[in-house]
Amino acid sequence: MAALADLTIAGARGLLGKGEVSAKELTEAHITAVEAARPLNAFITETPEKALEMAEASDKRRAAGEAGLLEGLPIGMKDLFCTEGVLTTAGSHILDGFHPTYESTVSRNLWDAGAVLLGKTNLDEFAMGSSNMTSHYGGVENPWRKSGDNRPLVPGGSSGGSASAVAARCALGATGTDTGGSIRQPAAFCGIVGMKPTYGRCSRWGIVAFASSLDQAGPMTRTVRDSAIMLRAMASYDPKDSTSVDRPVPDYEAAITGDIRGMKIGIPKEYRIDAMPEEIDALWQQGIQWLEAAGAETVEISLPHTHYALPTYYIVAPAEASSNLARYDGVRYGLREPGESLDEMYEATRGKGFGAEVKRRVLIGTYVLSAGYYDAYYNKARKVRSLIARDFAKAYETVDAILAPTAPSPAFGMGDKMDDPIAMYLNDVFTVPASLAGLPGISVPAGLSQDGLPLGLQILGRAFDEETVYRVAGVLEEAAAFEAKPTFLAA
Amino acid sequence: MSVDKDTVAKIARLARIRVEDSQSEALAGELSNILGWIEQLSELDTEGVEPMTSVVSMKLPLRDDAVTDGGYPEEVTANAPEAAHGFYAVPKVVE
Numbered sequence: 001m002a003a004l005a006d007l008t009i010a011g012a013r014g015l016l017g018k019g020e021v022s023a024k025e026l027t028e029a030h031i032t033a034v035e036a037a038r039p040l041n042a043f044i045t046e047t048p049e050k051a052l053e054m055a056e057a058s059d060k061r062r063a064a065g066e067a068g069l070l071e072g073l074p075i076g077m078k079d080l081f082c083t084e085g086v087l088t089t090a091g092s093h094i095l096d097g098f099h100p101t102y103e104s105t106v107s108r109n110l111w112d113a114g115a116v117l118l119g120k121t122n123l124d125e126f127a128m129g130s131s132n133m134t135s136h137y138g139g140v141e142n143p144w145r146k147s148g149d150n151r152p153l154v155p156g157g158s159s160g161g162s163a164s165a166v167a168a169r170c171a172l173g174a175t176g177t178d179t180g181g182s183i184r185q186p187a188a189f190c191g192i193v194g195m196k197p198t199y200g201r202c203s204r205w206g207i208v209a210f211a212s213s214l215d216q217a218g219p220m221t222r223t224v225r226d227s228a229i230m231l232r233a234m235a236s237y238d239p240k241d242s243t244s245v246d247r248p249v250p251d252y253e254a255a256i257t258g259d260i261r262g263m264k265i266g267i268p269k270e271y272r273i274d275a276m277p278e279e280i281d282a283l284w285q286q287g288i289q290w291l292e293a294a295g296a297e298t299v300e301i302s303l304p305h306t307h308y309a310l311p312t313y314y315i316v317a318p319a320e321a322s323s324n325l326a327r328y329d330g331v332r333y334g335l336r337e338p339g340e341s342l343d344e345m346y347e348a349t350r351g352k353g354f355g356a357e358v359k360r361r362v363l364i365g366t367y368v369l370s371a372g373y374y375d376a377y378y379n380k381a382r383k384v385r386s387l388i389a390r391d392f393a394k395a396y397e398t399v400d401a402i403l404a405p406t407a408p409s410p411a412f413g414m415g416d417k418m419d420d421p422i423a424m425y426l427n428d429v430f431t432v433p434a435s436l437a438g439l440p441g442i443s444v445p446a447g448l449s450q451d452g453l454p455l456g457l458q459i460l461g462r463a464f465d466e467e468t469v470y471r472v473a474g475v476l477e478e479a480a481a482f483e484a485k486p487t488f489l490a491a
Numbered sequence: 492m493s494v495d496k497d498t499v500a501k502i503a504r505l506a507r508i509r510v511e512d513s514q515s516e517a518l519a520g521e522l523s524n525i526l527g528w529i530e531q532l533s534e535l536d537t538e539g540v541e542p543m544t545s546v547v548s549m550k551l552p553l554r555d556d557a558v559t560d561g562g563y564p565e566e567v568t569a570n571a572p573e574a575a576h577g578f579y580a581v582p583k584v585v586e
């Protein structure tokens with residue numbers, strides 16, 4: 001059974017196709033793995049009965065010759081996607097007991113493709129965080145440990161439960177959402193592949209909203225090929241999301257040809273930040289050599305406004321969050337705290353239902369949008385965002401993709417950086433610029449730190465050119481030959 | 492930009508979030524730090540730059556102005572802490 005949970009999506013698909021294993025057997029192995037991994041706290045809700053039902057239905061479809069793209073493959077679903085009849089928490093106390101009466105478009109697409117739901121994965125509250133420590137349901141442990149040091153580490157965030165579950169072999173893949181790095185940074189911390197597609201590629205309908213001009217769903221998997229397979233099933237045009245883009249979904253897997261000869265890869269000089277640890281820089285240099293050895297040409301490029309991306313993000317994202325989170329008022333869902341008047345009820349409910357980081361961001365957002373500050377902060381940030389997008393557009397006139405580190409450090413200890421919000425925000429220094437510009441980016445595990453922790457490299461691409469991103473990522477993955485496994489394995 | 496306890500109380504009120512007095516001092520410090528840090532944007536000259544309004548260049552789609560959904564109040568109110576007769580129930584708002 002153990003071997004079944006260690007398969008890749010591509011490998012499991014092959015065995016299912018040949019009839020060597022059934023979706024039910026595969027699912028049973030994963031249910032056992034999910035149980036074995038409970039100490040990681042990667043799942044908020046486990047759905048074993050539903051998983052078995054879905055697996056049995058999948059085996060019937062396959063027998064009838066109706067296999068979808070992900071037929072019979074058990075996955076985890078970040079608990080930010082609304083799932084009909086299944087508790088959906090967004091990691092927040094304020095959504096206590098929320099059972100959606102509808103299904104998000106991305107999860108619907110996955111079930112239509114035949115995927116099986118193992119459970120809802122833990123995350124930072126409302127996806128606000130880079131450590132998974134802000135979840136009302138407790139932090140998630142990274143299955144990796146430093147060599148010779150048994151202290152628990154964070155999986156990154158906000159999609160920390162998904163990253164931890166996939167790395168620990170509890171799920172073949174899992175969904176994530178990325179607003180400023182929430183797929184790519186945890187993927188790097190846990191030694192897996194995390195893809196944030198172009199803004200508009202996956203529908204946001206039914207995903208609990210954080211910052212609507214930035215939020216984008218994507219797959220978290222153990223290989224680049226698995227990522228390509230899963231993204232194809234997730235992506236669609238959806239009239240219910242007015243920013244969803246009406247263009248065909250390509251066969252991303254077919255883009256992984258291994259051939260990047262003649263491609264131009266940009267190396268952004270502004271990403272060489274002062275505080276860059278030696279080992280991250282060394283891995284980046286190694287990545288450049290790998291791509292050159294595969295026949296690509298690397299060129300230094302300039303993204304001059306990089307330094308301003310994080311402060312821009314910390315105006316735009318909280319502003320949108322303060323507006324999106326206005327809906328949690330104790331009237332329509334979840335928690336309600338009593339109050340004498342309607343306003344008192346709102347204030348008591350939101351005071352109790354939101355955690356510290358969510359409150360900070362809603363207050364910052366309220367402040368930057370309030371009369372007298374709107375121009376100085378919010379409009380200023382939207383202008384700088386235009387400049388950041390322009391930087392990328394200019395770079396892509398000469399290069400096909402960009403290579404950069406994913407995060408400025410490996411995974412840190414649970415509880416570290418909690419008393420310094422800005423130090424926590426700096427985790428996203430390499431991921432936020434592409435988020436602001438809406439561009440696709442993938443993190444690929446590329447090496448180990450001196451302490452034996454995984455490090456990721458990031459490939460960024462042009463809007464809606466996920467195919468080039470996958471092509472380069474495939475070459476990077478092959479060259480890096482990352483085969484190290486986490487300290488904790490569920491199977 | 493320095494935020495004091497009164498400003499915290501004012502924006503907490505705007506955001507409809509109860510902040511206990513015991514927390515507001517610490518929160519004022521945290522918000523001041525964050526706002527001070529984002530203030531660095533003011534060094535940039537953005538004269539004549541259009542603010543971003545659309546992340547990827549596309550025309551916002553329009554659909555016919557017609558009802559496409561609805562007619563199931565019991566589903567809509569299914570998750571309400573208090574609901575009655577297909578409506579949300581709230582504390583009294585009119586004296």
